[in-house]
Amino acid sequence: METLGLPPHRYPTVVHSTAVVDPSCTLGHGTVLMPMVCVLPGVTIGDHVIVRPHTMMAVDVTVRDYGTIAAQVFLGRCAVVEQDAYVGAGAKVREYASVGPGAVVGMGSLVLGRVPGGQVWAGNPIRRLALASPLTARGRT
Numbered sequence: 001m002e003t004l005g006l007p008p009h010r011y012p013t014v015v016h017s018t019a020v021v022d023p024s025c026t027l028g029h030g031t032v033l034m035p036m037v038c039v040l041p042g043v044t045i046g047d048h049v050i051v052r053p054h055t056m057m058a059v060d061v062t063v064r065d066y067g068t069i070a071a072q073v074f075l076g077r078c079a080v081v082e083q084d085a086y087v088g089a090g091a092k093v094r095e096y097a098s099v100g101p102g103a104v105v106g107m108g109s110l111v112l113g114r115v116p117g118g119q120v121w122a123g124n125p126i127r128r129l130a131l132a133s134p135l136t137a138r139g140r141t
Ligand SMILES: CC(C)(COP(=O)(O)OP(=O)(O)OC[C@H]1O[C@@H](n2cnc3c(N)ncnc32)[C@H](O)[C@@H]1OP(=O)(O)O)[C@@H](O)C(=O)NCCC(=O)NCCS
Pocket: 052, 070, 071, 087, 088, 089, 090, 104, 105, 106, 107, 108, 109, 120, 121, 122, 123, 124, 129, 130, 135, 138, 141
């Protein structure tokens, strides 16, 4: 946002007509909620977050700026996804668990505790795969 020099309100927040968002939730600038997303009370979603279809967020979840939540993810009560983190399709994050800044959680993973920032974790049971940075050649989907 700073690079373009535009004020935050120039980035619209887009919520698909089929998404269900409790009015108590906070959605940041430039954030997009795709079809059939369900966001329960007390959720806080930061700026420039994308939430892909059929994702469910339980009460008091936090997703910080620039996060990406892929399709069919479940985030349990009070779970936290830190800035610039990526949660892959179908992953489940238990209540009070967290995904650190810039971390990647692979598709179908089960997060029961804390995924450290900047690392790639995947599977059930979840395990560390690598540092996140080498993934840029393939790119995040
Ligand atoms: C986690 C991920 C980023 C890893 O990608 P990568 O670094 O290219 O990993 P590789 O394919 O080289 O696999 C490395 C190892 O991790 C395992 N692995 C990869 N992804 C996994 C996953 N989601 N769950 C369990 N194991 C996984 C592979 O089996 C392989 O194991 P091995 O070394 O024992 O053979 C990627 O597999 C992934 O899940 N991306 C998210 C995709 C997604 O959600 N897309 C949705 C778009 S809406």
